[in-house]
Amino acid sequence: MGDSRQLKEAGLKITMPRLKILEILEKSNDHHLSAEDIYRVLLDMGEDIGLATVYRVLTQFVEAGLINRHNFEDGYSVYELTNEEHHDHLVCVKCGRVEEFMDEVIEQHQKMIAERANFLMIDHSLNIYGLCPSCR
């Protein structure tokens, strides 16, 4: 498995916590995990890894570009692998479910708007909050 290669390329030593956390992010069916989520999975796996380490590793992964951090309106951060292409989010305010989407027209317009305002765009995030099909 290429997990250790990814870490090496990111300039990070290959350690158990980093491998496990990367693995969890890859295997989870939910693409959007919080530090707590990951910590809980680690506990379930019987791993002896501290919450502080989870936060440290996630921060390093973000800096290395392996994952992205998102701040929805709930007060905590969620992380997802970078490998997929860029997309935005539909967030259910009731059950917390997150769906992804991508709209080329919106992307184009964002670029245009940044240029028109003479901003050098670094990042952008679009979140639509609402009730998902099962909660509405």
Add this chain to the structure above:
Amino acid sequence: MGDSRQLKEAGLKITMPRLKILEILEKSNDHHLSAEDIYRVLLDMGEDIGLATVYRVLTQFVEAGLINRHNFEDGYSVYELTNEEHHDHLVCVKCGRVEEFMDEVIEQHQKMIAERANFLMIDHSLNIYGLCPSCR
């Protein structure tokens, strides 16, 4: 001044803290103030109002629909009056400056996307992060 009417309509008693905070939000040239910002202005005005009250009042104003809360990627919330029309934000990651914009095409597409996913859209927020003209 209609400030006290706004409070009454929101079902809130007319008190000094609420009037002052509403006034600050109206008069500030910067439309996006944090609880701390407002607290500091109150101190400068010589008002004896606690930070906890600022938070409580802001929360009530949000619930009453008088103001909106935004969570940019900085870790704290900012508030702005609702009375203006909907708009999105360009945020400078260096100096914190915020500019507003509105793009009808983007708005349309968001509606479309929510419908297509069968989400009942309640709110949406689009933030473009980058370097503003003076920081780039």
Add this chain to the structure above:
DNA sequence: CTAGTTGCAAATCATTTGCACTTGC
């Protein structure tokens, strides 16, 4: 009068950090 408000201090919650101990290379 009395329910709603406030100030203050203490409590929370997510996240970060200091430090002595371990581990990868």
Add this chain to the structure above:
DNA sequence: GCAAGTGCAAATGATTTGCAACTAG
């Protein structure tokens, strides 16, 4: 072996809450 990485507990920073004193209607 030694710098990098880790666990734990204590620190942080934004925000919230308990409670006794206060005020608008």
